[in-house]
Amino acid sequence: MDKRMETKWPERISYGLSDAADNLVFQVMTTYLLFFYTDVYGLKPGAVAILFVVARIADTLESLLIGLMIDRTHSRFGKSRPFFLWYALPYVVFAVLTFITPDFSETGKLVWAYATYLGLGFFYTAVNVPITSVLPTMTQNERELTLLGVIRQFCGSSVQIVVAVFTLPLVAFFGQGNQKMGFLLTIIAFGIISLILILNTFFHIRERHTIKEISHQPLKKVMQMLWRNKQWLIISVVIFLYWLVTSIKNQTTIYYFKYVLHDEGLVPWANSFTLAALIGVLLIMHLTSSRSKKKTMQIGIILAFGGQCILSIGVYSGLLPVLFGGILFNSIGHGIIVGLVSIMIADTIRYGMAMGIQAEGVLASTDDFGVNLGLGFGGLVTAGLFHVAGYLPNHAQNTATLHMININYVWLPLIIYIMMMAVLHFYDEEKMQHAIKNKHVAN
Known part of the structure; x- marks a missing residue:
């Protein structure tokens, strides 16, 4: 394995800022869009639940489509890199449109929400999948x-x-x-910054490792490779479960503090403890220096589960310091988990290359596929349960709704963390790394 570093710090930082650019808009969407639709724009929770399901179904199909587009792109800029240039502006435009609130009828509002949100989902996919697909082409150095x-x-x-x-x-x-005006001006500010950062990524990164002989294979061969790439299938399920639990927790936070604790002003304080996710991310380099990525991710899941247990004690005891402490430890675990996702997907791409198929677009699309599917089911679970319980925006909630909020905020995440650990158990990292190093896969 080549020990030489192939990238310089300006390129590394520019690559990292691509994810910062996407998240400026994406996190507003995942954390506050349900609240915006129900409490600001006035859509019914049940209608929003259906919208989220439709959008996520569309997004999962779009993930594969964008992956296929990347794998069939012939450009002097490479396969993944041009997507940052082509789709940055449409992404930002649709982000702004999503938070415009025209004074339509109830049906008109819902049609507007569908048109803008579905468009935003497509262009998010177009600028997000390339972040993962370009990684294994930038360097072959493992560290x-x-x-x-x-x-x-x-x-x-x-x-x-x-x-x-x-x-x-x-x-x-x-x-x-x-x-309404506050959300619109906020997303405009975030969108402008996002546009600058995405274009900066395009201008400063390079694709160095594309093998022409195997980089544009027929779809049939690509699909055969995917079926044989068991580690890719497993990490794809883990990604889905991670974003499912993240969606449920993020979307329920504002409802918990607004309707259970009756103090919406605590939301920024609670969210500030997610700063601990950075600790988890920074721990990855240290932890992976002496153990496998799989074992490192298992540590992250254990920390996330433990933090969620502490959070549950805080919820049912009414002790805010305990609740905030739970968020802190949970966030450290989340930082480890999500920080490893793109790295482990890059390993499965290199594993595919060892099989003779370089399909970084399709393989990387599983990252975005898992995000969209997880967010879709998360939105469905949250909005759907609230609808069944009789949720009424901006009113005191009934006992059933308060119970549903606690289920979403405490118990469902605990169950999902256990499922993540069970699935990750079957990830055979040793077999994959052996194949990558030896450039062949035993059938």
Whole structure:
């Protein structure tokens, strides 16, 4: 394995900032869009639940489509890199359109939400899948791949925290009591920064390792490779479960503090403890220096589960310091898990190359596929359960709704963490790394 580093720090930082750019908009969408649709724009929770399901179904198909487009791209800029140039502006435009609130009828509002949100989902996929697909083409150095993945996630997690902590204060500042205007001006500010950062990534990164003989294989051969690539299948399920639990927790947070604790102002404080995710991300380089990525991710899941247990004690005892402490430890675990995702996907791409198929677009699309599927089911679970319980926006909630909020905020995440650990058990990292090093896969 080549020990020489192939990238310089300006390129590494520019690569990492691509995830920061996407997350400026993406985290507003995942954390606050359900609240925006129900409590600001006035859509019914049941209608929003259906919208989220439709959008996620569309997004999962789009993930594969974008992956196929990458694998069939012939450009002087490479296969993945041109997508940052082509789709950055449409992504930002649709982000802004999603938070525009025209005074339509109830049906008109729902049609507008479908058109803008589905468009945003497509263009998000177009600028997000290339972040993962380009990674294994930037370097073949094992530690450098891990370093680049850590830098990416550090930048992405930093922005997630910025969005989680400052979105509502910015909405209040820009809106001056008008949440519609506040959300719109906030997303415009985030969108401008996002556009600059995505274009910066395009100009500063390079694709170095594309093997022409195996980089544009027929779809039939690619699908055969996917079926044989068991580690890719397993990590894909883990990614789905991670984003499922993240969606449920993030979307329920504002409802918990607004309707259970009756203090919406605590949301930025609670979200500020997710800063601990950066600790988890930074621990990856140290932990993977002496253990496998699989074992490192298992440590992350254990920490996330333990933090969720502490959070549950805080919820049922009413002790805010305990609840916040649970969020802190849970976030450290989340940082480890999500920081390893793109790195482990890059390993499965290199595993595919060892099989004679370089299909980084399709393989990387599983990252976005898992995000979209997880968010879709998470939105369905959250909005659907609230609808069944009789949730009424901006009113005191009935006992059934308060119970549903606690189930979403406490118990469902605990179950999902156990499922993640069970699935990851079957990930055979040793077999995959042996094949990569020896450039062949035993059938």
